[in-house]
Amino acid sequence: MFGLIGHLTSLQHAQAVARDLGYPEYADQGLDFWCSAPPQIVDTIKVTSLTGETIEGRYVESCFLPEMLATRRIKAAIRKVLNAMAHAQKNGIEITALGGFSSIIFEEFHLYEKSQVRNIKLEFERFTTGNTHTAYIISAQVEQGAQKLGIDLSKATVAVCGATGDIGSAVCRWLNTRTDVAEILLTARNQERLQALQDQLGRGKIMGLEEALPQADIIVWVASMSKGIDIDASLLKKPCLLIDGGYPKNLATKLQHPDIYVLNGGIVEHSLDIDWKIMQIVEMKDPGRQLFACFAESMLLEFEKWYTNFSWGRNQITVEKMDKIGQVSIKHGFRPLLNV
Template sequence: MFGLIGHSTSFEEARAKARSLGYDEYADGDLDMWCAAPPQLVEKVQVTSRTGKTIQGAYIDSVFVPEMLRRFKTAKRKVLKAMELAQRSGIDITALGGFTSIIFEDMNLLREERVSAVQLDWQRFTTGNTHTAWVVCQQVEENAPKLGIDLAQARVAVVGASGDIGSAVCRWMQRRGVGELLLVARRPQPLVDLQTSLGEGRILDLDEALREADVVVWVASLPQSLQIDTASLRKPCLMIDGGYPKNLDSKAAADGVHVLKGGIVEFWQDIGWQMMEVAEMAKPQRQMFACFAEAMILDFEDIHTNFSWGRNNITLALMDQIGEASRRHGFQALGLEPATSQAHAMAVA
């Protein structure tokens, strides 16, 4: 059995979702009440692979909202209590989605081995980052050529390059043989370490990288205050919004700039669930975050272990493994709308 731990994108959206699910006391409560509220197992689902195998799953809402991020103790407690609920519910492998995996890593929750009377079994949980990194790389490889971008000559900027997903994307792009890697991150020393391990890549600040890049892979959250000078961007430019929340399209809207929601997959058939209705998916019955899909893939494969765990532990071999399984069970990376690539082809002609 697989599990998915998620949360709402905002407090107001959470209250609206609570009302639609019949939790009126949550819908009417203030933020302090939500901070004290326990996680909820809100939905169970049955999913069938393209291979014919059927598995059972559950969605747990951590009752966390981004407005709680500055309340460090609350954020930490929300994630740990949701993990405790997943384990007590007998779930074999659970993916941490959205901010829950970020909180887990940034606050080093591995130190918290016990929650209430439950000894947490880390083997039951995965961040889903390996599958997310693989999906982002597929989105680059499959969509750049549609825009006339030759990856063998292209400059690919990775924003958040020294992070777990970002470093994996860099290693994949290096193996793929892109023209040049542009490395961007907030902290300089991890970037230097990454550059050394790769044996290549140019470290730039964000503005410099944006001016030079044919492809930009964002695997870092965008500050609300960030402004992008779209006039300085190369045209065409493919941008993969692999951060959370996905708000790059509102900051980089311009002719010749193509923004794709990164780290999202589409399943081969509809799933009878409600959980993706509030995640702004174009096809909520089929589309989901790649980190969630990792838990499903691992359950299909009977791999009940923390496949993605810790920082900078993603290998190309693991990406190949989860990618092959992803395709086999009927997942496909989200791509540009056909109209977008057709319009570009006509413009070039």
């Protein structure tokens, strides 16, 4: 059985969903209440592969909200992730993906050092960040999206915003070794990590956002921020392909221009309907078939019986592992979301 650990996008969203799911005691509560709310299994999932095999999973709502980071309730955020992992393990889930901010919190605050959660010792091989599949899907969106828009990668400049993160660095490695992209612009907050990435790639220009974005034919946004960010559309190239792989995904609503094409990065479509309700709650356009690639990774690991933390540790994603997860992704009927 596979598991998905997720969370909702805001306090307002959480209150509305709680009401819809039949938890009236959560529906009118403020942030302090959600800081103490325990994790809940709120959905049972069935997925059928193109091979004909059907697997079952559970969705664990962590009750984490991005406002916890924005208001510096860091201890509450950490507790949410650890408690949700313990809840998944206690319920016998063999492989569970950490979705949204769950994996970011796990890595940023070194939660691998906190394996004891009350009377449960976390078995980390039961968990995956799902970032390898996400990086593969975003890389595929770059290649396939560019082709659909007539952007020649051999002449194109790609800016990777959040380049030193787990997903961003993996996308850079893929672009560097699996494509003939002309130029890669590297942007992130940590200059030391940027220099190390540039040294590893043997190429790429380190730039700030304001300098990089106007030069890019393709922008890969994989920086995650609890409040999002504003980008001036008038400064971007036309046409421009922008792949919004951050969290929350809000760039499509902010960048309204006919020659700027925004893809929801890291989203996959399944070939067959999935029996669940959770993607409708997080407002996917086609909730029966669309989902986060990180969630799909745990499904793929269950299909293949690879009960291991396939994606684990910061900047450990290799192009070879992206190839491997990409092959089984295609095998079981997943494809990158392309709505350009």
